[in-house]
Amino acid sequence: MNRPGSRLIFGVFVFILALTPAFGAQWQAKVGADTKNHARQALAFLPNEIWIHEGDSISWIFETDEIHTVTFLTEGQVRPPFPVGCPGFAVGSAMFDGSTCITTPPMVTGQTFTVMFPTVGNFKLTCLVHEGMTGVVHVLANSAKLPHEQAFYDKLGAQQAQDLLASPDLSGAHHHNNSANAIAVGIGKIVANGGGHDTVSVVRFIEPELVIHAGGTVEWTNFDPITPRTITFGTEPENPIPPSGNVTVDGDGALHATISSASDNVHSGFIMSAPQERIGLPQAPLGSTRFRITFTAPGVYPYICALHDDLGMKGQIIVLP
Ligand SMILES: [Cu+2]
Numbered sequence: 650m651n652r653p654g655s656r657l658i659f660g661v662f663v664f665i666l667a668l669t670p671a672f673g674a675q676w677q678a679k680v681g682a683d684t685k686n687h688a689r690q691a692l693a694f695l696p697n698e699i700w701i702h703e704g705d706s707i708s709w710i711f712e713t714d715e716i717h718t719v720t721f722l723t724e725g726q727v728r729p730p731f732p733v734g735c736p737g738f739a740v741g742s743a744m745f746d747g748s749t750c751i752t753t754p755p756m757v758t759g760q761t762f763t764v765m766f767p768t769v770g771n772f773k774l775t776c777l778v779h780e781g782m783t784g785v786v787h788v789l790a791n792s793a794k795l796p797h798e799q800a801f802y803d804k805l806g807a808q809q810a811q812d813l814l815a816s817p818d819l820s821g822a823h824h825h826n827n828s829a830n831a832i833a834v835g836i837g838k839i840v841a842n843g844g845g846h847d848t849v850s851v852v853r854f855i856e857p858e859l860v861i862h863a864g865g866t867v868e869w870t871n872f873d874p875i876t877p878r879t880i881t882f883g884t885e886p887e888n889p890i891p892p893s894g895n896v897t898v899d900g901d902g903a904l905h906a907t908i909s910s911a912s913d914n915v916h917s918g919f920i921m922s923a924p925q926e927r928i929g930l931p932q933a934p935l936g937s938t939r940f941r942i943t944f945t946a947p948g949v950y951p952y953i954c955a956l957h958d959d960l961g962m963k964g965q966i967i968v969l970p
Contacts, residue, residue, distance in 0.1 A: 673702065673703075673704035673765065675705070675706050676802070677799065677803075678696060678709050678802060679709070679711075679806050680756070681695075681712050682695060682712055682813070683712075686961060687715070689852075690849065690850045690851075692848045692850055693782060693810070693847035694776075695805075695810050696844065697783065697784030697844040697845050698787070698844025699785075699786055700789060700797060701766060701788055701795065702788070702789055702790070703788055704765070704767060705765070706742075707766075707786065709761065709763075711757055711759065716778055717755065717756060717776045717779065719774065720776060720777050722735060722752075722775065723747065728775075728777070728780075734754070735751065735777075738754040739752065739762075741762065742762065746767050747768070768788065771788070772785065772788065781847075785844050785845060809847065813840065817851070819836065819855060830866060831867075831869075832854050832857070832870075832964070833854070833869075834878040834920055834940075835872065835962070837849060837873030850873055852960050852961075852962045853962055854954070854963075857963065858966075858967070860967045860969060862968070863945060863946055863969070864945060866942065866943045867942050869940045870939050871920045871922065876921070879956055880916075880917040880952055880954070883914030886916050889956060893916040896915065903937075904937055905940075907942070907943045907945060908950065909944075910948070915942065917937075917940040942966075946968065947968050948968055950968065951963065951964070
């Protein structure tokens with residue numbers, strides 16, 4: 650090591666090291682969990698609260714075929730629809746210090762997104778697809794002691810997924826139907842914790858097949874507090890939010906359509922409960938929680954939820970003479 654060239658290279662190396670901030674720690678969390686048949690979806694960051702040091706990074710690993718985003722909006726930013734991004738999308742990795750929003754596009758099983766947090770602060774984490782899916786990242790100064798290690802978060806995330814997927818009980822959906830020809834359009838539950846909200850959603854028509862007589866009416870009700878469903882016969886529309894033109898409104902606010910042939914196209918639009926009330930915001934409108942269809946002719950009528958058919962949310966109505 651006496652050659653002058655080596656000493657110079659060594660000196661430059663030490664100089665670069667001195668200028669480079671310490672490499673932060675790498676943390677991991679998961680996004681979403683579901684049952685094997687995809688019927689129950691934990692719409693949650695698992696876990697949804699993490700304490701890290703400034704300069705650390707968190708990698709979020711997506712675990713379901715139900716889509717989610719990892720999104721950090723700026724304080725007070727109006728929540729955009731997920732196809733818009735925040736606006737725009739980051740891919741692979743990004744940095745967040747609270748000044749500029751970042752979001753992934755909708756992501757599914759096997760994808761990963763890493764965020765580096767260069768500054769201290771408490772940053773809200775949300776999913777643009779699911780309103781009740783929030784969390785927080787606490788970024789502390791390097792001098793502060795962190796309360797947990799990665800193993801704690803692995804265990805907590807797995808426990809939270811297990812608890813969410815074990816609920817809710819399906820029996821409640823049967824007690825609140827108005828008519829005999831009633832189908833629960835999935836059910837769900839919101840759970841709060843110190844980090845924010847998790848929800849679980851059963852993406853199934855609870856009794857998907859019903860046999861009725863011509864002239865009869867079937868009523869679908871969404872028991873999920875937050876996640877919309879659709880009831881869609883025939884061709885799936887490009888925009889799933891509004892109902893098709895042949896849907897009318899009954900006196901009690903329920904949506905209603907008539908089907909007279911298996912080739913009819915009828916789409917309910919989003920069937921969902923009204924948003925929760927918040928102090929300081931305008932009162933939220935009533936939700937369209939019910940959809941009715943009167944079937945005038947015998948036949949077999951398959952239908953889907955346009956949002957969750959890829960997860961197996963399908964049914965059929967058999968109309969006898
Ligand atoms: Cu989500």
